[in-house]
Amino acid sequence: MNPVIDYLRISLIDRCNFQCQYCMPEGEELASLQQQEMLTNAELLTLLQAVFIPCGFTRFRLTGGEPLLRSGVVEIVRSIAAFPETQDLSMTTNAFLLANLAQSLHEAGLRRINISLDSLEPETFDRIIGRRGRSRWQQVWNGIQAAYQVGFNPLKLNVVVIPGINDHEVLNLAALSLDQEWHVRFIEFMPIGNAALFDQKGWVDSEFLRQQIRERWGLTEGQVKGNGPADVFRIPGAKGTLGFISQMSECFCDRCNRMRLSADGWLRPCLLNETAQLNLKAMLRANVPLEEIRIQVRELMSAKPDINFKMRESGATGAYARTMSQIGG
Ligand code: SAM
Ligand code: SF4
Numbered sequence: 001m002n003p004v005i006d007y008l009r010i011s012l013i014d015r016c017n018f019q020c021q022y023c024m025p026e027g028e029e030l031a032s033l034q035q036q037e038m039l040t041n042a043e044l045l046t047l048l049q050a051v052f053i054p055c056g057f058t059r060f061r062l063t064g065g066e067p068l069l070r071s072g073v074v075e076i077v078r079s080i081a082a083f084p085e086t087q088d089l090s091m092t093t094n095a096f097l098l099a100n101l102a103q104s105l106h107e108a109g110l111r112r113i114n115i116s117l118d119s120l121e122p123e124t125f126d127r128i129i130g131r132r133g134r135s136r137w138q139q140v141w142n143g144i145q146a147a148y149q150v151g152f153n154p155l156k157l158n159v160v161v162i163p164g165i166n167d168h169e170v171l172n173l174a175a176l177s178l179d180q181e182w183h184v185r186f187i188e189f190m191p192i193g194n195a196a197l198f199d200q201k202g203w204v205d206s207e208f209l210r211q212q213i214r215e216r217w218g219l220t221e222g223q224v225k226g227n228g229p230a231d232v233f234r235i236p237g238a239k240g241t242l243g244f245i246s247q248m249s250e251c252f253c254d255r256c257n258r259m260r261l262s263a264d265g266w267l268r269p270c271l272l273n274e275t276a277q278l279n280l281k282a283m284l285r286a287n288v289p290l291e292e293i294r295i296q297v298r299e300l301m302s303a304k305p306d307i308n309f310k311m312r313e314s315g316a317t318g319a320y321a322r323t324m325s326q327i328g329g
Contacts, residue, residue, distance in 0.1 A: 006059055007061070007258045012065070013033075013069050016064060016069070018136075022189055033264050045080075047261070055301065058086060060090070063092040081108060091110055098115070102149075111153070113147055118166050128165060157176065161189060161209065170212060206250075218235065219234070220236055229247070283296075
């Protein structure tokens with residue numbers, strides 16, 4: 001059965017204050033969008049209220065680039081959380097700016113947050129995020145603690161595992177789920193963003209990680225709200241869970257219920273397939289009636305199961321030119 005398409009990932013901005021090796025290769029200048037190329041806050045909210053919600057979307061994730069760099073991010077959260085149809089509103093962030101914003105985001109109605117944390121070693125962390133000078137690890141850690149203290153639940157930590165860079169930390173990262181209700185998710189490295197690093201390092205199969213964890217503590221099946229494409233497990237007796245997002249070893253295209261709206265207003269039904277997409281910003285600015293935009297969005301939604309099927313058949317793991325930060329990972 002085709003999944004119900006009700007989940008929109010919204011990239012608020014394509015820029016980022018990190019340059020993670022797996023996402024934005026060092027030395028490559030990614031052209032950032034100019035302010036006037038991005039959807040304004042008002043355009044974004046109009047699209048949500050007058051197009052996406054009437055088309056059946058009820059679950060929204062704010063991402064980027066780094067969403068906390070978007071000016072007015074708290075107001076955007078407040079407005080989306082206030083739509084009566086919103087059933088779920090979440091964010092994916094690198095947490096560098098979170099310590100000061102966690103409280104206001106929570107008060108504005110954000111309840112779920114995913115934070116990228118690829119290492120517990122400040123030096124390794126700084127190498128991965130490609131930033132020299134004063135270490136950024138502690139500030140990210142403070143952001144995580146602040147989010148936990150203001151009550152973000154579930155609080156998920158995303159780890160992209162790269163052989164020879166952070167795969168030696170898998171057990172230490174998994175141990176974060178033992179004493180606190182933190183949900184650590186291991187993501188298989190995809191050839192998106194930095195295909196050269198991918199060719200050089202390869203990726204680690206989730207099952208291999210599970211074996212290491214099983215040998216150390218054992219593993220049972222688990223559950224967590226909004227687990228999306230993750231397979232969820234729990235170390236016996238742990239407060240939190242472990243998730244495995246295995247898009248390389250285990251294609252989940254046929255379960256995919258998400259569409260993506262980029263910061264410059266392109267609606268895409270698939271991360272890896274650009275054969276079908278709509279430029280909603282251009283339509284809005286050309287005063288195309290909202291009813292017509294809704295019709296086109298519904299057509300794209302009905303094309304998605306076919307796109308999912310084609311991606312599944314093709315393996316869906318080929319290298320891809322655009323980065324996660326540009327598409328809204
Ligand atoms: N800046 C925020 C962050 O890092 O959490 C949000 C945007 S980031 C593009 C969203 C997610 O994409 C992160 O969890 C990141 O780890 C993941 N990601 C980026 N490039 C990836 C790649 N090549 N393979 C797997 N995951 C990737
Ligand atoms: Fe920035 Fe997130 Fe990409 Fe890292 S993964 S460079 S934090 S957008």
